[in-house]
Amino acid sequence: MRQETRTLRQRGVTITNMDQDKRARLEALGFKFGTAQEFLGLTDEENAIVEMRLALSAAIRSRRKQRHISQVGLAERLKSSQSRIAKIEAGDPSVSTDLLIRALFATGATREEVGAVISAGCD
Numbered sequence: 001m002r003q004e005t006r007t008l009r010q011r012g013v014t015i016t017n018m019d020q021d022k023r024a025r026l027e028a029l030g031f032k033f034g035t036a037q038e039f040l041g042l043t044d045e046e047n048a049i050v051e052m053r054l055a056l057s058a059a060i061r062s063r064r065k066q067r068h069i070s071q072v073g074l075a076e077r078l079k080s081s082q083s084r085i086a087k088i089e090a091g092d093p094s095v096s097t098d099l100l101i102r103a104l105f106a107t108g109a110t111r112e113e114v115g116a117v118i119s120a121g122c123d
Contacts, residue, residue, distance in 0.1 A: 048121075054091050055121025056100040061089040063107035077106040 023033065037047040064074055064085075071085040078085075078099075088095050088103050104114050 052118055052121035053093075053097065053100060055117050056097075056104060057089055057091040057095075059109075059117040060100065060103045060107060063104065063109060064089075067107060069107065074103065074106060078103060 027033070036042075036050075037044075042050065060074075064071070069077075071082045071089075075082045075085045080099075084095070084099075085103070088100060101114060104117065109117075
Protein backbone atom coordinates (compact mmCIF):
# COMPACT_ATOMS: atom_id res chain seq x y z
CA MET A 1 0.00 0.00 0.00
CA ARG A 2 1.51 3.32 -1.03
CA GLN A 3 1.37 6.33 1.27
CA GLU A 4 0.32 9.57 -0.26
CA THR A 5 3.01 12.17 0.18
CA ARG A 6 2.14 15.80 0.54
CA THR A 7 4.50 18.52 -0.56
CA LEU A 8 4.98 21.94 0.92
CA ARG A 9 5.11 23.84 -2.31
CA GLN A 10 6.73 26.97 -0.94
CA ARG A 11 9.79 25.21 0.49
CA GLY A 12 10.01 21.82 -1.26
CA VAL A 13 9.74 19.93 2.06
CA THR A 14 8.10 16.50 1.93
CA ILE A 15 5.83 15.54 4.83
CA THR A 16 4.06 12.21 5.32
CA ASN A 17 1.19 11.52 7.72
CA MET A 18 0.97 15.08 9.02
CA ASP A 19 -1.50 15.61 11.84
CA GLN A 20 -4.47 17.77 11.01
CA ASP A 21 -3.64 20.52 13.53
CA LYS A 22 -0.18 21.07 12.11
CA ARG A 23 -1.54 21.03 8.57
CA ALA A 24 -4.20 23.63 9.48
CA ARG A 25 -1.54 25.89 11.03
CA LEU A 26 0.65 25.66 7.94
CA GLU A 27 -2.28 26.29 5.58
CA ALA A 28 -3.17 29.37 7.65
CA LEU A 29 0.38 30.61 6.97
CA GLY A 30 -0.16 30.25 3.24
CA PHE A 31 1.37 26.84 2.57
CA LYS A 32 -0.39 24.69 -0.03
CA PHE A 33 -0.51 20.90 -0.10
CA GLY A 34 -0.76 18.52 -3.01
CA THR A 35 0.93 15.67 -4.79
CA ALA A 36 4.14 15.96 -6.78
CA GLN A 37 2.04 15.32 -9.87
CA GLU A 38 -0.15 18.34 -9.11
CA PHE A 39 2.83 20.52 -8.17
CA LEU A 40 4.68 19.72 -11.42
CA GLY A 41 1.55 19.70 -13.58
CA LEU A 42 2.21 16.17 -14.85
CA THR A 43 -0.33 14.18 -16.82
CA ASP A 44 -1.22 10.72 -15.54
CA GLU A 45 1.03 9.24 -18.23
CA GLU A 46 3.99 11.46 -17.32
CA ASN A 47 3.52 10.65 -13.64
CA ALA A 48 3.44 6.91 -14.42
CA ILE A 49 6.73 7.22 -16.33
CA VAL A 50 8.38 9.09 -13.45
CA GLU A 51 7.18 6.49 -10.94
CA MET A 52 8.33 3.63 -13.21
CA ARG A 53 11.80 5.13 -13.60
CA LEU A 54 12.11 5.67 -9.84
CA ALA A 55 10.98 2.08 -9.19
CA LEU A 56 13.61 0.79 -11.64
CA SER A 57 16.32 2.88 -9.96
CA ALA A 58 15.37 1.63 -6.50
CA ALA A 59 15.23 -1.98 -7.69
CA ILE A 60 18.69 -1.73 -9.26
CA ARG A 61 20.22 -0.40 -6.05
CA SER A 62 18.41 -2.97 -3.91
CA ARG A 63 19.35 -5.95 -6.12
CA ARG A 64 22.94 -4.75 -6.45
CA LYS A 65 23.33 -4.54 -2.67
CA GLN A 66 21.55 -7.86 -2.04
CA ARG A 67 23.97 -9.57 -4.43
CA HIS A 68 27.02 -7.80 -2.96
CA ILE A 69 27.89 -6.16 -6.28
CA SER A 70 29.74 -2.86 -6.05
CA GLN A 71 28.85 0.08 -8.25
CA VAL A 72 32.18 -0.48 -10.01
CA GLY A 73 31.30 -4.16 -10.53
CA LEU A 74 27.93 -3.30 -12.03
CA ALA A 75 29.57 -0.63 -14.19
CA GLU A 76 31.99 -3.25 -15.55
CA ARG A 77 29.09 -5.55 -16.42
CA LEU A 78 27.45 -2.71 -18.33
CA LYS A 79 30.70 -1.39 -19.84
CA SER A 80 29.97 1.90 -18.13
CA SER A 81 31.38 3.94 -15.24
CA GLN A 82 30.82 3.95 -11.49
CA SER A 83 29.55 7.53 -11.69
CA ARG A 84 26.92 6.45 -14.23
CA ILE A 85 25.74 3.71 -11.83
CA ALA A 86 25.48 6.34 -9.08
CA LYS A 87 23.30 8.42 -11.42
CA ILE A 88 21.18 5.35 -12.24
CA GLU A 89 20.59 4.66 -8.55
CA ALA A 90 19.86 8.33 -7.80
CA GLY A 91 17.12 8.45 -10.44
CA ASP A 92 18.96 11.00 -12.56
CA PRO A 93 16.74 12.03 -15.50
CA SER A 94 19.71 11.92 -17.90
CA VAL A 95 19.77 8.12 -17.62
CA SER A 96 17.81 6.40 -20.39
CA THR A 97 15.07 3.90 -19.64
CA ASP A 98 17.02 1.44 -21.79
CA LEU A 99 20.04 1.73 -19.49
CA LEU A 100 17.84 1.32 -16.41
CA ILE A 101 16.44 -1.92 -17.78
CA ARG A 102 19.86 -3.18 -18.92
CA ALA A 103 21.27 -2.44 -15.45
CA LEU A 104 18.46 -4.38 -13.81
CA PHE A 105 19.14 -7.34 -16.10
CA ALA A 106 22.86 -7.03 -15.27
CA THR A 107 22.00 -7.65 -11.62
CA GLY A 108 20.53 -11.00 -12.65
CA ALA A 109 16.87 -10.00 -12.84
CA THR A 110 14.57 -12.09 -15.04
CA ARG A 111 12.07 -10.69 -17.52
CA GLU A 112 9.31 -11.42 -15.03
CA GLU A 113 11.13 -9.53 -12.27
CA VAL A 114 11.76 -6.55 -14.55
CA GLY A 115 8.09 -6.61 -15.56
CA ALA A 116 7.02 -6.72 -11.92
CA VAL A 117 9.17 -3.67 -11.09
CA ILE A 118 7.77 -1.74 -14.04
CA SER A 119 4.22 -2.76 -13.19
CA ALA A 120 4.62 -1.81 -9.51
CA GLY A 121 6.10 1.55 -10.49
CA CYS A 122 3.11 2.39 -12.67
CA ASP A 123 0.37 1.71 -10.10
